[in-house]
Amino acid sequence: MYAYDEFDRAFLAERVAEFRDQVGRRLSGALSEDEFKPLRLMNGVYLQLHAYMLRIAIPYGTLNAAQLRRMAHVARVYDRGYGHFTTRQNIQFNWIKLEELPEAMAALAEVGVHGIQTSGNCIRNVTTDQWAAATPEECDDPRIWAEILRQYSTLHPEFTYLPRKFKIAVTAAGHDRAAIKVHDVGLRLHRNAAGELGFEVLVGGGLGRTPFVGKSIRDFLPARELLSYIEAIMRVYNQYGRRDNIYKARIKILVHEIGAEEFSKAVEAEWAAIRDGALHLTDEAIAEIRDRFIYPAFETRTDQPAELVDALADPRFATWHRNSVHTHKVPGYSIVTISLKPVGAPPGDATADQMDIIADLAERYGSSEIRVGHEQNLCLPHVAQKDLPALWAALDAAGLATPNVNLVNDIIACPGLDYCALANARAIPVAQEIAKRFADLDRARGVGRLHINISGCINACGHHHVGHIGILGVEKNGQEFYQITLGGRADEHAQLGTLLGPAVSYEQVPGLVEDVVDTYMELRAGPHELFIDTVARLGVEPFKERVYAAH
Amino acid sequence: MPLIEKGHIVEDSFVRVADDEALPEGASVLVGIDRFLTEAEALKARQAPVGVVWPNNRPIAEIAPHLGQLSLIALNFPSFRDGRAYSQARLLRERLGWQGPLRAIGNVLRDQFLLMERSGFDQIEAVKEADAEAFDEATHRYTVFYQPATDARPSLLRQRLGRTVPGVRS
Numbered sequence: 001m002y003a004y005d006e007f008d009r010a011f012l013a014e015r016v017a018e019f020r021d022q023v024g025r026r027l028s029g030a031l032s033e034d035e036f037k038p039l040r041l042m043n044g045v046y047l048q049l050h051a052y053m054l055r056i057a058i059p060y061g062t063l064n065a066a067q068l069r070r071m072a073h074v075a076r077v078y079d080r081g082y083g084h085f086t087t088r089q090n091i092q093f094n095w096i097k098l099e100e101l102p103e104a105m106a107a108l109a110e111v112g113v114h115g116i117q118t119s120g121n122c123i124r125n126v127t128t129d130q131w132a133a134a135t136p137e138e139c140d141d142p143r144i145w146a147e148i149l150r151q152y153s154t155l156h157p158e159f160t161y162l163p164r165k166f167k168i169a170v171t172a173a174g175h176d177r178a179a180i181k182v183h184d185v186g187l188r189l190h191r192n193a194a195g196e197l198g199f200e201v202l203v204g205g206g207l208g209r210t211p212f213v214g215k216s217i218r219d220f221l222p223a224r225e226l227l228s229y230i231e232a233i234m235r236v237y238n239q240y241g242r243r244d245n246i247y248k249a250r251i252k253i254l255v256h257e258i259g260a261e262e263f264s265k266a267v268e269a270e271w272a273a274i275r276d277g278a279l280h281l282t283d284e285a286i287a288e289i290r291d292r293f294i295y296p297a298f299e300t301r302t303d304q305p306a307e308l309v310d311a312l313a314d315p316r317f318a319t320w321h322r323n324s325v326h327t328h329k330v331p332g333y334s335i336v337t338i339s340l341k342p343v344g345a346p347p348g349d350a351t352a353d354q355m356d357i358i359a360d361l362a363e364r365y366g367s368s369e370i371r372v373g374h375e376q377n378l379c380l381p382h383v384a385q386k387d388l389p390a391l392w393a394a395l396d397a398a399g400l401a402t403p404n405v406n407l408v409n410d411i412i413a414c415p416g417l418d419y420c421a422l423a424n425a426r427a428i429p430v431a432q433e434i435a436k437r438f439a440d441l442d443r444a445r446g447v448g449r450l451h452i453n454i455s456g457c458i459n460a461c462g463h464h465h466v467g468h469i470g471i472l473g474v475e476k477n478g479q480e481f482y483q484i485t486l487g488g489r490a491d492e493h494a495q496l497g498t499l500l501g502p503a504v505s506y507e508q509v510p511g512l513v514e515d516v517v518d519t520y521m522e523l524r525a526g527p528h529e530l531f532i533d534t535v536a537r538l539g540v541e542p543f544k545e546r547v548y549a550a551h
Numbered sequence: 552m553p554l555i556e557k558g559h560i561v562e563d564s565f566v567r568v569a570d571d572e573a574l575p576e577g578a579s580v581l582v583g584i585d586r587f588l589t590e591a592e593a594l595k596a597r598q599a600p601v602g603v604v605w606p607n608n609r610p611i612a613e614i615a616p617h618l619g620q621l622s623l624i625a626l627n628f629p630s631f632r633d634g635r636a637y638s639q640a641r642l643l644r645e646r647l648g649w650q651g652p653l654r655a656i657g658n659v660l661r662d663q664f665l666l667m668e669r670s671g672f673d674q675i676e677a678v679k680e681a682d683a684e685a686f687d688e689a690t691h692r693y694t695v696f697y698q699p700a701t702d703a704r705p706s707l708l709r710q711r712l713g714r715t716v717p718g719v720r721s
Contacts, residue, residue: 007707011695018692022662030681038632039662121632151697151707157669158641158700161634238638239610273646278699 002062002147003292004112011154012109015116019043020102027099042122042160044090044115045101049421054093054101055118056108057125060132060146060170061089061372065359068370070111072355078104083355085340085348087374087412087463088167089127090118094419116154121162123153123234128170129177130373133295134381136329137173139191144290145199145226146170148281151289152227159234163241164249166234167206174492179374181205181214181494182466184251185233189223197223203233203263204255207460211496212252215260217267224286227279232271236263296367296382301332303385311389319441320392323403334385336366338378338395339402339410343435346428347413348376357398365391374463374490375451376412377405407444408452408517409435412463416456416473417480423456425473425480426506430454433510438517447517450531453488466490468532469516470497471509480506486516486543487535498540501548515547553683555675556652558690560683563676565602565623581625584609587617595620604656607635611642618649626672628657637670644671644701664689671701 004012019039026036040046044055056071063071071091075083078100079093086092096104108114118125126146133141149168153159159166169178172189180186186202198220205214221229233251240258242248255263312318326335338358341347350358358378362370365387366380373379383391395401404410411434414420416427431454438444453467457474464470470485482504485497504512517531523542524534535543554563565581574580574597581602587594594601602623605614614624624643626636636655643649654674655667661682667675668690677683696706 007695011693011697014693014695035631035660035662121634154697155666155693156698156700157666158637159634160666161632161637161663235638235642239635243633243635 002059002143003294005292008112012112012114015043015114015155016102016105016109019105023098023102038120038161042117042120043105044118045098046119047421048094048419049417050419051095052098052101053419054096054104054115055086056091056093056113056115057118058089058091058113058372059125059150060128060143061130062132062143063370063372064111065363065368065370067111067113068355068359068362070108070113072352072359074104074107075352075355077107082349082351084346084415085350085372085376085378087376087414087461088125089130089372089374090125091372092415094415119165120160121164121166122160123149123156123162123166123168126150126153126168126170127178127183127374129173130371130379131177131326131335131381132172132371133293134328134333134335135173136327137175138189140172140189140197141290141293142170142172142178142189144286144293145172145187145189145223147289147293148226148286149230152230152279156234159238162234162238163243164246164251166237166251168230176490176492176494177373179463179466179490179494181492182207182211182463182490183214185230186214187226190220192220199223199226201229201233204252204260205494206250206252207463207465208250209247209458209460210250210253210256211460211465212256213494213496214252215255217260217264224281224283225275227281228275228277229267229271231274231279232267235270236266240266296369298330298333298382299384301330301384301386303331305332305386307386308388311392316396317389317392319445320396320401320403321388323407323445324401324405325388328382330382332385334383334388336380336383336388336391337373337405338380338400339405340377340400341404341410341435342399342402343404343409343439344432347411347431350378354398354400357394358400361391361394374412375406375410377410402441404441404444406449406451407438407441408447408450409438409441409444411435411452411454412467413454414456414461416454416462420456420461422459423473424458424475425456425482427454427456427462427471427473430471430473430482430506430509434513437510437514446527447521448527448530450517451489452513463490464488465496466494467497468535469513471513474503476503482506482509484509484512484516486540487532489532500540501544512547516543519543519546553677553680554654555677555683555686557673558686560686565600579622581623591617602652602654605639607633607639611639612647614643615647618647621651623652623654623674624649625654625656625676628655628659628663631658631660631663637666640667640670640672641701661685661689665693669696669700669702669704 025031046053128142169180169183170187171178188200201218202214371379411431413427413431417423454471455462455464466488472483484500488497579600587603600622604625
């Protein structure tokens with residue numbers, strides 16, 4: 001956990017006071033809606049289909065139990081008893097009244113939680129690996145660097161009115177769980193031959209209506225030069241990014257139009273002028289932020305303790321353990337994923353009661369720490385293996401132990417037409433229906449790892465381009481239709497999916513997905529060839545023939 | 552429109568002159584970029600001070616050769632949502648060393664005053680009278696700043712770095 005100091009707390013209180021004043025001026029008419037809109041967006045307040053929505057940042061996906069409990073409180077008092085975890089390590093409350101927003105925000109600010117820069121044309125909540133500081137794969141805790149970026153970008157005077165929103169993701173592990181290649185800036189922390197920490201820097205990735213995989217513009221940026229290099233990128237983008245067309249304003253379009261090489265040259269020239277300036281990070285500055293991260297006091301334990309081995313005799317526990325428990329860097333500990341995808345429920349939703357239960361369990365078994373991943377599941381990063389049976393029993397009783405992590409019914413979906421003013425089609429009911437088709441988890445396990453992503457419009461909040469199976473809702477003559485893509489992925493081998501064929505109707509989607517899965521089961525080289533690898537080997541043609549013959 | 556200079560509402564001593572208007576004799580003038588470039592020699596010959604409105608879409612580095620003859624630089628906010636002038640302002644102050652008056656014009660609103668100050672503007676032409684009157688409140692809402700910018704406000708990062716970059720604003 002990062003512990004806020006008095007500085008962070010003072011800033012947050014001042015920000016809440018400022019927003020209270022802005023809401024007051026809006027209600028009195030001193031601010032027009034046009035003038036108010038960017039201000040409320042930069043505090044996480046959207047005007048949605050039915051009501052105002054509040055989007056709260058969970059910086060680099062890390063929460064403590066008190067913070068999660070406060071979110072449960074907000075869900076209960078100001079909303080309808082639940083919250084929705086998004087694909088960007090945020091949580092959204094969909095039913096808050098404008099007059100009550102400052103109250104809800106003040107309640108959250110007391111525990112250091114806020115909606116600052118979760119929307120608007122600014123640098124957004126910086127995201128990273130939900131397994132940070134727990135996985136043996138990483139070379140450093142990526143959250144240190146995400147926190148440095150959070151501080152740097154908070155109310156940045158120069159970069160608060162960019163051409164468009166700006167998303168930065170950081171990974172420090174070889175296996176990328178932060179989808180850095182589909183962000184405006186992706187940072188891959190690694191060590192060079194001399195053992196020094198540095199970043200590979202990618203720019204211009206992103207989804208939306210013009211998807212791109214990011215381009216690498218620097219192999220190794222010494223870590224302490226991170227901020228000056230980011231400032232150089234931001235300054236080039238702020239001056240030269242397009243402002244004539246909202247759909248061409250993201251940095252990916254600038255990088256695409258002038259080319260990664262030209263863009264890189266402009267950045268390097270700007271960087272040369274500022275790299276030795278005030279943004280150069282000293283070891284002391286980095287250490288001070290590093291020291292504000294509190295790590296659990298791990299005890300000396302061994303893997304596979306007797307309590308765990310005994311419990312594995314229970315097939316239900318064993319199934320969950322195989323699916324939802326992952327290797328920790330410390331012997332005797334595990335990382336636990338909590339699926340927020342019970343079959344038939346909206347993906348990523350958690351009720352206030354569930355949030356309270358997870359907060360309690362985190363306190364009892366998980367060093368009070370909870371993580372949020374872009375797959376819309378939660379995670380307890382530090383659980384002693386001997387506690388896994390008791391943790392599972394409590395999760396199971398609360399409907400939070402569905403053993404479907406990374407399976408076909410662990411679906412990522414945006415809120416879609418049920419909530420969102422931008423959507424063309426429903427996403428949640430499509431996810432629910434597909435999940436029901438695979439409700440037999442033995443069947444889902446037989447299929448293996450398969451990521452389905454659903455977006456209700458081309459803005460792609462459900463990241464459909466990078467789903468192994470991507471589903472995009474479109475509107476045709478007032479009716480919902482869905483385009484299907486295969487072969488997308490968001491990891492270190494990120495690529496965009498390939499269109500399978502003509503769009504199909506709402507009713508046809510679940511059956512079509514089943515046909516795609518059945519085709520994979522027939523065509524795969526063996527149980528160890530994942531869906532994504534079969535598609536890579538054979539292309540979409542065999543799937544297309546089979547699926548469209550059936551429909 | 553009220554003009555705020557270093558926190559106080561002041562009389563504007565510059566006359567904004569359109570490209571096709573005659574230059575008023577002996578007055579300080581603020582002219583557009585086209586006139587400034589095409590009438591460079593004539594403007595140099597004037598005794599009275601000259602200011603220029605530098606456009607957002609022209610690299611600010613190109614102003615360098617003209618700085619010696621300028622008494623005011625104005626940068627435009629065509630909409631308060633268009634932030635190009637923030638980068639131009641910082642480059643003027645930090646890269647090009649401009650120490651003269653730097654004015655924010657256009658769709659300039661209260662909720663952006665602080666960002667403008669921090670980016671190096673010391674003159675702000677507010678759209679709304681009420682905003683101008685609230686200048687002090689608007690620029691003193693925050694006591695803490697996360698990142699170094701052009702102003703002299705100490706930032707957390709600067710404190711952590713153990714040094715303060717002297718602000719260019721006087």
